[in-house]
Amino acid sequence: MKIGLAYDLKADIETGRDFPEDALEEYDSKEVVNAIAAVLQSLDHDVVKLGGGRKFLSGILRKEIDFVFNIAEGRGNYRSREAQIPSVLEMLSIPYSGSDPETLTITLDKPLTKQLVQDAGINTPPWVVISSLQELKNMPDKYLPIPAFIKPAFEGSSKGIRLSSRADAISQIRSTVRTLLKRYGQPVLVEKYIAGEEVTVGIVGNSPPLIVGIMHIIPRKIFKTFVYSLEVKRDWRKLVEYECPARFSSSIIKKIKDASLMAYKTLGCRDFSRMDFRLSEEGIPFFLEVNPLPGLNPESGDLPIMSYKMGWTYNRLIKSIVEAALARYGDVFKSSHNI
Ligand SMILES: Nc1ncnc2c1ncn2[C@@H]1O[C@H](COP(=O)(O)OP(=O)(O)O)[C@@H](O)[C@H]1O
Ligand SMILES: [Mg+2]
Known part of the structure; x- marks a missing residue:
């Protein structure tokens, strides 16, 4: 079978000066792509390295791909970026590995994911979402959990998460939210800090x-x-x-x-x-x-x-x-x- 590999390499992404230091954290390296390709080849498949972005689009249209192994994180800082490649594959009726666009979109949105799992009876730390400086100003202290853990709402790969993401005081929560709102350009999730393992x-x-x-x-x-x-x-x-x-x-x-x-x-x-x-x-x-x-x-x-x-x-x-x-x-x- 001819398997296309969809992925985004750190080396393929352009960043600007105003990008956070961890902007490329979710993207992959050549070693990962080569390791997956080696396994697929050992199973007698032909492997085509499609990559991501425009390169992926031209490859998927030109080459007769039977199935895509997808590890692409998607481009831009859109909250549905992980859905980009599976959406194109569904449009072209090409089978692929992993979750579908809807799941990939929901799960990059941490507050929405928490709401759904909580509705299913699973424990998740109590939380509030703060989407702007105005909302932060209007948020009464009593809604802010203490101690708190503060992170960007639509990220993964520890983007925006440091040892300093925990806050013990209201003023510290507010200043961390302010910093993340500015640095990551998206809502901020303030969760109760869970102390255990x-x-x-x-x-x-x-x-x-x-x-x-x-x-x-x-x-x-x-x-x-x-x-x-x-x-x-x-x-x-x-x-x-x-x-x-x-x-x-x-x-x-x-x-x-x-x-x-x-x-x-x-x-x-x-x-x-x-x-x-x-x-x-x-x-x-x-x-x-x-x-x-x-x-x-x-x-x-x-x-x-x-x-x-x-x-x-x-x-x-x-x-x-x-x-x-x-x-x-x-x-x-x-x-x-x-x-
Ligand atoms: N509410 C919380 N209480 C305690 N630690 C947390 C909490 N939320 C996140 N963390 C810590 O931060 C790490 C990364 O957070 P996580 O939500 O898994 O984001 P990421 O997508 O970056 O992996 C967790 O593995 C955990 O160590
Ligand atoms: Mg994690």
């Missing part, structure tokens, strides 16, 4: 979805307050340890599993995803966000790392994602492509 959950497949692993992220040194922030993610080998399977009590593990699978279903995730939680000091999992396009860097991606710890190879991970996607398109598609 950091957990991420990997899921692959559809019917039924399978939990690949539940990974506990443990700081290597004592932090006053630990945040799995950009600083930590960039220096992960030194700063954190990954425990997978996480050694929590069986009742906590069950709560995490139930919440993850419920959120996956509620949000319409497909083929694979990674979900982040914090445990409260009483051991209740609080949903933070879902990543329907989780990083697949074979060395540093949380999903690949947790897969290795659960005895999977990188090949098995990528193959499982492709198989989950192909199964959705059914036997007719598969037999017409000799799969």
Whole structure:
């Protein structure tokens, strides 16, 4: 089968002087693309590196692509940027891996995602959204949670998240909101800070979805307050340890599993995803966000790392994602492509 790879490389994106320092954080490197391509080739597929943006558009129209493996984050800072590539593929009736435009749009919008999972009975930290300086001014202190965690509403990859994103005082919340409104040009999410353990959950497949692993992220040194922030993610080998399977009590593990699978279903995730939680000091999992396009860097991606710890190879991970996607398109598609 001829598989196109859709991706956005850091090197392909132009930034200006007024862009935040982490503007390219979500985009991929050549190593990731080569690693995925190598797996697909080992499965006897022809791989065409389509890239993203205009290059993707001309490639997808010119080359006869049977299926697209999509890891493209999309262009611009639109909140539906992750839906760009799947929308084009649906327009052209070309099958692809991963979630559809609607899910990718919803999940990049953290407040909307929180509302949906909360309506499905999942715990998520209480929150308010502040969209402008005027709204900030009008927001009574009593609606601001303390301690708070403050982040851009439509970002991922730790963009706008630092060790300083936690605030203990109203004045600190207000000044952090002000800074993020200016720097990221989008609404700001102010959440109650959840003090307990950091957990991420990997899921692959559809019917039924399978939990690949539940990974506990443990700081290597004592932090006053630990945040799995950009600083930590960039220096992960030194700063954190990954425990997978996480050694929590069986009742906590069950709560995490139930919440993850419920959120996956509620949000319409497909083929694979990674979900982040914090445990409260009483051991209740609080949903933070879902990543329907989780990083697949074979060395540093949380999903690949947790897969290795659960005895999977990188090949098995990528193959499982492709198989989950192909199964959705059914036997007719598969037999017409000799799969
Ligand atoms: N409400 C919160 N309470 C405590 N820590 C939080 C909260 N929200 C986010 N964090 C910390 O910030 C990290 C990144 O936040 P997250 O919402 O997962 O954004 P990203 O899309 O950047 O990964 C989390 O893994 C966690 O360590
Ligand atoms: Mg996260």
